[in-house]
Amino acid sequence: MNHRIQLLALAVSAALAAGAVQAADLTVISFGGASQKAQDAAFYKPFDKTGAGRVLPGEYNGEMAKVKAMVETNNISWDVLEVEGPELVRGCAEGLFEKLDWSQLGDKSKFVPEAVSECGAGIFVWSTALAYNAEKLAKAPTSWADFWNVKDFPGKRGLRKGAKYTLEFALLADGVKPADVYKVLGTKEGIERAFKKLDELKPHIQWWEAGAQPPQWLAAGDVVMSSAYNGRIAAAQKEGKKLEVVWNGSIYDLDHWTIIKGSKNKDMAMKFIAFANRAENQKVFAENIPYGPTNNDATKLLDPKVASGLPTAPENLVGALATSTEFWVEKGEELEERFNAWAAAK
Amino acid sequence: MNEAAASLVADDGVPLKLKLRRAERAHKLKSVAMIAPLFLFLLLSFVLPIGTLMYRSVDNPELHRALPQTVAALAGWDTQALPDEPVFAALVRDLRKAQEESTLGLASRRLNYEISGFSSLLTKLVRKLPPEGAGVRDAVIAVDERWGQLTYWRAIARAGTPLTSFYLLKAVDHRVNEAGDIESVPANEAAYVTVFGRTFWIALIVTLWALALGFPVAYLLATLPSGPSNLLMILVLLPFWTSLLVRTAAWIVLLQSGGILNGAMIGLGLIAEPLQLVFNRFGVYVAMVHILLPFMILPLYSVMKGISPAYVRAAVSLGAHPFLAFWRVYVPQTIAGVAAGCLLVFILAIGYYITPALVGGPDDQMVSYFVAFFTNRTINWGMASALGTLLLIATLVLYAVYGKLASSDANKARR
Known part of the structure; x- marks a missing residue:
């Protein structure tokens, strides 16, 4: 029954979100729920505090149609988007996402290999x-x-x-x-x-x-x-x-940050991704929700008790x-x- | 007479005929100007979007945009022997350009519809793109031997035409095979004929129920004295004015396993376990009949209101059994209302999306659900348009049949 109610909620929130977005803010769209709460604590609020910009969080259910419609009509109201692997690769090939300049995103070698790609930067490993x-x-x-x-x-x-x-x-x-x-x-x-x-x-x-x-x-x-x-x-x-x-x-799979092609806040979006993927922020995220960090330094910072509950813990990877x-x-x-x-x- | 008219001259020396024509033209222009806004509105809000939708279902732009030279080079190809060197060279040139402009994604997705696995073949070639020049054909085949197979080139040729029947055929579970003939798809991939059948079936059942429930209500409305009749009318209209989503959600609350109805029945000791009343076909029928009922009642009521009670009274006074009088004298006079109501309910029902999505299970979904699936989930807008176009055609055919029946009825009545 719940997904039905969610369907209703989605229609309403989409309408509200469209109205609420302002150009000066960075719109970050995630899959919502417990994961969004953790992101709020680990990424959005700390980013607001840096003074670089204000995050306007939103959520979606992975529908690429919205992104495609935005890019095709050049009416882009989202900036940063959380996507799953296949959508990232497909969207990248179809020109829906901006190519990322990794020189601004930190040392590539510090991340797990799957986290580094042309249009995406891995956020966390989930299972x-x-x-x-x-x-x-x-x-x-x-x-x-x-x-x-x-x-x-x-x-x-x-x-x-x-x-x-x-x-x-x-x-x-x-x-x-x-x-x-x-x-x-x-x-x-x-x-x-x-x-x-x-x-x-x-x-x-x-x-x-x-x-x-x-x-x-x-x-x-x-x-x-x-x-x-x-x-x-x-x-x-x-x-x-x-x-x-x-x-x-x-x-297990990775979720990635990506930037919608034609985003008006591309610079701020890059700053946000770089900020969110810092070891100390990924650590806070993993403490809030047991999803594994993509930044290897963050894994080192984690309390062993937290680390053992992550999909990336060696004993959990068996089978x-x-x-x-x-x-x-x-x-x-x-x-x-x-x-x-x-x-x-x- | 004509000559006489032509020779008539008005006071100011202008021939009368000319003056008349001028006046008529001004009149015509005025009336055109008056309907122009409406006409423009119709054009912009109906003709244009529906036309675009129908065009989308046959539009085939992906390869044209991403691989223009290859498509052009393949234009004169006989499909029997492997294409020549220039075609391979064109492909390599196109791929290089498409890679730079990020236009390859749509083309490879389109080719993947033709042959599953084509997109990885294309990606592989892009990664190891050989230089143009002599021997490019062998170089491409060396990257992957599948480039030496006719099947793949035929797929490019099929997908390279400006218009395609691919989506429309697929919407009726058919496809064009290797030889260029139309065949039905294997049973385990077929889906949409069943979905269309289900859509019409649900719409039919809903229409029949709406008629069975709506007819007595409309009869009461038309025959009761005005006080109770008005009250009853408000009871019909109140839900009609309530949002569709609210009414659908209300049915979930009423019918779900922990809901009011199940709770009441368990409380009364009628049943021990809650019955599954929602998220299945039963729930879809109940909610749809309820939502569409006013569309049946209102046309019936408007026709019944115009039937004089004197006819039935006359029939009864001549010795007919009241039921016979009702059936032979009253009902035939309501046929126009019955037809209008049924048509309205049926046409609205075949387009239903949100109600079955909310109160139905996976096997209760109608065509619109798949339109939404292709629009939002897989972003195959060609397929979404094809399903939409077929639904539209079905509606138009139904309407034409209704028009034919109605007009022949009218003729009969006149005779």
Whole structure:
């Protein structure tokens, strides 16, 4: 139900955001929720204090159509945008984003390699993992195979409504090794195999669209297990909910800063990105929400207790896999379309 | 008579005919000037956007913009043998330029629609772009042997035409194959015919329910004395004036598993477990019928108001059973209202987006949902336009059928 209300909220907030933006401020658009709160504490407020400019935060759900419409009509109301890998690469090739001058963004070698690209600068490493409500399940699930096992773990499951991650999880549940997932998914048979595996679970799936939904559903008992962003589960744990994360079979990915092509505040935007990616600011971010820093210096600054809860902690990387941006750039559109048709069929 | 008219002269010496014509022209200009704002408004707000939308569904600009020389060089190609050296040279030149201007993204996305994997092939070539000059063909094929396959060049030729049927065909689950013939897509990729079928089915069910519920209400409205009738009218109009989103959200509150209706039924001991009443087809039907009901009631009411009660009274006084009198005498006179109401509800229903999106499940989504999906999610505006165009055509056809039926009815009535 929640994504529906969010749909309403989105329409209203988009209308409000459009009216509120002023030229002198830097509009920074993120995916909202717990992550935006952490960004506010770690990046936006400290940046305001430097006196270089004022951040006007906004949120979106990853729709590139808005960006495209802005760039095509040259009516640009956003400056800095948080994007996922495939959208960054595609948007960069289509001329939706500005090319970044890395000489202003700090020492490239201090960042994890995936964080450095033509149009983007990595913000943090996040993970999509299996999460469950420890109060509702007698036995703890340990893998995606358990997620698919409705006999021993009865109840509804939550999965993100989209091909990305869902297909990977289906293959992992079908016994494919993490290292081979994208190799298998790259073949026609592999795609069929993933969809066939999803067919098995289809009647038990409740699809989520916003990252805030899985922890809510899990806590309310609407679903017993769900794929979820690890940061959202951590936020729910802080509120005292008995939710647990299974790191085995989790998929990690980077979110990036990018600047919308034609932004009127490009200089300020560059300053903001450089500021946000400083080690001390990334450290504060990771303390607020357990997403791994892209700046290696920030990792060194972190308290070991905080560090052990990040997707980048060595013990959490066992059995985990990295998203293949290349794969999703290439096949994303086709598979999302196919997935949508599959989800819409009885 | 004509000659006589021509020879007539007004007081000031100007022939009368000429004067008359002048006056008429001034009159015409005045009336044109009066409708000009409306005409302009229609042009700008209806014809232009709809025309642009329809054009988008066949427009094919990506390759033209990014790879103009290659497309031109391929113009005379017979599609049977691998293209010649100049075509490869043109491709290399185009790619170099497109790379600098960041125009390659759209072209590679377009080619990926034709053959999955084409965009990485293009990216690979851009990364290892060979120099132009002699042997460029072999050099390109050396980067990836797929450049030596006809399939890929045929895809470029197909995607390089100024207009394309790709999106419209795909919207009805068809495509142009290698040989240039139209074929249906494999069953596991087909989706949109089902979606169109579902859209019309939901619209039909909603229309029938709206008629079944709206007819008695309209009858009451038309026959009750004016006091209760006005009150009833307000009850019909009040929800009609309420925002669509509010009404849809209200149904979620009423029908959800912890909602008022389920709570009441559990409280009364009618059911033990909450029933799934929303986020499925049932919820879509309930919410859509409720929202569209006034569009059925109002045309019915306006027709019924004009029917004199004397006819039915006369039929009954001549010995007809009241039901027979109603069915044979009253109902036929409401047909125009029934047709108008059904048409209105059906046409509004096939375009519904927000209500099924909010109260339906994934398999209750109608065509508009996919238009939104292609517009916002994958940014395939060609596909979004194609679906929109087909929906528009379906509506126009329906309207034409209605017009035909209505006019033949009118003729019959006259006879």
